[in-house]
C-alpha cells in the first residue's frame with residue numbers, strides 16, 4: 001500500500017494512545033511523529049511543517065476542562081496557520097465539538113477511535129491540505145519563520161519558555177504580585193512588560209524602578225517623594241515613583257539589592273498601601289500592581305538573613321522563573337536569526353548570512369549574559385564582519401569557569417601597557433569572568449552602577 005505524502009503530528013499525554021496512533025497511522029502516512037508533551041508543540045512545528053496535528057483536548061494538568069486543548073489549538077493555528085488541526089477527546093460532547101470547530105479545528109474525533117474512521121478523517125485532511133499548497137507557501141513559510149514563534153516581546157519555542165508564556169497568560173489579568181527570577185539578560189523586564197500589557201492596567205503607567213541604581217541616600221525621596229525643604233536639594237515638593245505608578249504597574253527591578261533597612265521601609269509601604277512623602281506626615285494612598293525581579297537567590301538570602309522573609313512572601317504571590325539561554329538551546333537559532341535580521345537592516349548589510357559552523361558555535365556556547373549577550377554579540381559581529389558570511393571569529397566567546405583559570409595567567413597586562421584604559425579594561429574583564437557575566441555582581445565588586453558597567457563593556461568592546 002503506498003503511503004500518502006503527509007506529515008502528521010499526534011499529541012496526547014497517554015503513551016498507549018500514542019503507540020496505537022503511531023502503529024496505525026504509519027501504515028498510511030509518510031511521516032508520523034508523536035509527543036506526550038504539548039509544550040514541545042511549538043519547537044516541533046518549527047522543525048517540521050506538519051500538514052495535520054491530531055490534538056488531544058485534555059491533559060493531566062488541565063483535567064477534563066479541555067482548556068489546555070483549546071490553548072494549544074490556538075497556539076498551533078497562530079504558529080502555523082496552514083496546519084489542519086483535528087481534536088480528539090474521550091469526553092466528547094456536541095458543544096465542545098462545535099466550539100472547537102468555531103475556534104478553527106477542522107474536525108473532531110471521539111476516543112476510543114474507530115481505526116477506519118480516524119484514517120479517513122486524516123486522509124481527507126491531508127488531501128485538502130495538499131490541494132491548498134500553492135507557490136505562495138514558501139513565501140508564507142519564510143515570513144512565518146521570521147515573525148511567528150513570538151510571544152509579546154519574546155522569541156522562543158522551547159518548552160521552558162512555553163511554560164513561562166502560559167504563566168504570564170494566567171497571571172496577567174489578576175492583581176497578584178509577581179516575582180520574576182532569572183539570570184541577567186534572560187528577559188525579566190520583557191516578561192514584566194508583557195504582564196502589564198495583558199493586564200487591566202495596560203492603558204495606565206508602567207513605572208520601572210531599578211533598585212540596583214538607586215543610591216541608599218536617595219532611596220526614600222526617589223520612591224516615596226519629598227516635601228519642599230525636606231533636605232538640602234529638595235527645592236520643590238515632589239511625588240515619588242510609587243505615587244507616580246499609582247493606577248498602573250510598578251516594576252521593582254533588582255529587588256535583591258535592597259539593604260535590610262530599606263527592605264523594612266518598602267514592606268511598610270506595601271502593607272499599608274500608603275506612602276508618606278519625606279518631610280511630611282500625610283499618608284497618601286497608592287493603587288499599584290507590583291512586579292519585582294532579581295537575579296539574586298532570594299530564598300538563600302532569606303536563610304542567610306540578608307533578605308526579609310515577610311517581604312519575600314509579600315512579593316512572590318506568583319513566581320516566574322526565566323531559564324538561562326544555555327538551558328533552552330532550541331531558542332538560540334531563532335534568536336540569532338532575529339538579531340541578525342535587525343542588525344542587517346540597521347547597518348545596511350542585507351547580504352550577511354550565518355553559516356552552519358557559526359551557528360554550531362553559537363549553539364554550543366554557554367551564554368553567561370543570556371539573550372542580551374547574544375544580542376550584543378550579533379550586533380558586534382555584523383559590524384566587524386568583512387565578507388558575506390558571519391564566521392565564529394566575528395564573535396567573542398568568553399571562556400567558561402574552567403577555561404577561565406587557564407586564561408587568567410595570559411591576561412596579565414604587559415608592563416608597557418599600564419595605561420588607565422588598559423587597567424580599567426582588565427578589571428572589568430576580570431570582574432565579569434569572576435561573576436560568570438552577572439552584571440549586578442560584577443558592578444558591585446567594581447563599586448560602580450550597572451549602567452556604568454554596561455557603558456564600560458561597550459567602550460572596551462567586551
Ligand SMILES: Nc1ncnc2c1ncn2[C@@H]1O[C@H](COP(=O)(O)OP(=O)(O)OP(=O)(O)O)[C@@H](O)[C@H]1O
Nearest residue numbers: 153154155156183184185186187188189190371372
Ligand atoms: N525571549 C526573548 N526574545 C527576544 N528578545 C529578548 C528575549 N529575552 C530578552 N530579550 C532581549 O534581551 C535584552 C535583555 O532583556 P531584559 O532586559 O528583559 O533582561 P533582564 O533579565 O531584565 O536583564 P537584567 O537582569 O540584566 O536587568 C533586551 O534587549 C530584551 O529585549
